[in-house]
Amino acid sequence: MRVFIGGYRGISPVSLGIKAVTWSPYSHVSIINGSGWTIESWHKGGVQHVTDPFTLHSQDTIVDLFRLNYPEEIHLGVWGSALRKVGMGYDFRALTGFIPGLRWVWKNDPDKWFCSHQVADDCLASGTYRLFNKTTPMYKMSPGFVLSSPWLVKLGSMQNMAEFMVRTNG
Numbered sequence: 001m002r003v004f005i006g007g008y009r010g011i012s013p014v015s016l017g018i019k020a021v022t023w024s025p026y027s028h029v030s031i032i033n034g035s036g037w038t039i040e041s042w043h044k045g046g047v048q049h050v051t052d053p054f055t056l057h058s059q060d061t062i063v064d065l066f067r068l069n070y071p072e073e074i075h076l077g078v079w080g081s082a083l084r085k086v087g088m089g090y091d092f093r094a095l096t097g098f099i100p101g102l103r104w105v106w107k108n109d110p111d112k113w114f115c116s117h118q119v120a121d122d123c124l125a126s127g128t129y130r131l132f133n134k135t136t137p138m139y140k141m142s143p144g145f146v147l148s149s150p151w152l153v154k155l156g157s158m159q160n161m162a163e164f165m166v167r168t169n170g
Contacts, residue, residue, distance in 0.1 A: 002034040003075040004155075004168065005119060006053045007064040007147045014043070015061075024144025028057075029119045031082045032065075036164055039082040039122075041113040046089040047082075052161050062159055065167050066152040070129045081122040088113055116141040123151070 008015070008028035015027035030040035036052045050056060053063055068075060091112035113121070120141045123131045131149035155167045 001076050001079060002072060002168070003068045003078045004032040004034075005066040005068060005123075005147065005152055006030045006032050006038065006040075007066060007143060008057060009062045009064065011058055011060055018143070022142035022144055024142055026064075026143035026147055029115050029143045029146050031079065031119055031122055032164075033079055034168055036161055039079075039086060039118075041085075041088075041090055041115045041118040043090050043092070047085040047087065047113055047118060049083070049086045053158075053164065054160065060159070062157050064147070064157050065155045065164065066147060067155055068123065069151050069153050070123075074129050078122050081124070082118070085113060085118060085122070090114065091117065116143045116146045119146055123149075 006029060007026045008030070009025055010018070010027035018027040019025060028040070030038050030053060032038045032053050038050050038053045038055070039047065040050070040056065041047045042056050048056070054061070068078065070078070089112040091109055091114045093109070094106050094112070094114045094117060096106050120131050123129070129151070131146060131151055158164050158167055
């Protein structure tokens with residue numbers, strides 16, 4: 001099983017706000033398997049398992065696809081970690097971590113996730129493989145920061161499942 005990371009360049013007012021606060025072209029990230037099934041922490045409904053990377057997003061949203069450059073045998077653990085979070089809540093309180101002066105409000109809640117925190121945590125598949133070192137604070141895990149990991153290789157942009165299949169040779 002191969003796992004990919006989707007980087008969303010959202011266009012909604014919420015997405016534009018996230019991009020402004022995090023100084024990034026990205027407003028969201030998700031975990032995607034080779035068939036296109038996606039697990040993402042979404043502000044409406046928490047951590048969800050959906051049929052494709054476009055289900056929850058505006059039609060014109062561009063998704064940059066990144067290959068997780070871990071050995072393939074590690075990918076199953078990453079996907080399993082994401083699956084275990086399905087049904088957990090969205091961590092609205094954690095969003096205060098992106099606002100200087102309000103970081104003190106954020107407390108790590110293992111039952112609630114925001115997108116980039118979830119993806120970074122899922123990619124801790126083993127002690128050897130992690131997107132960033134252990135000292136990187138979770139409040140820095142914005143979508144753009146997650147996608148800057150040296151363990152990710154950009155494959156290109158997509159707006160539909162046909163383009164996903166081309167990018168992943170599915």
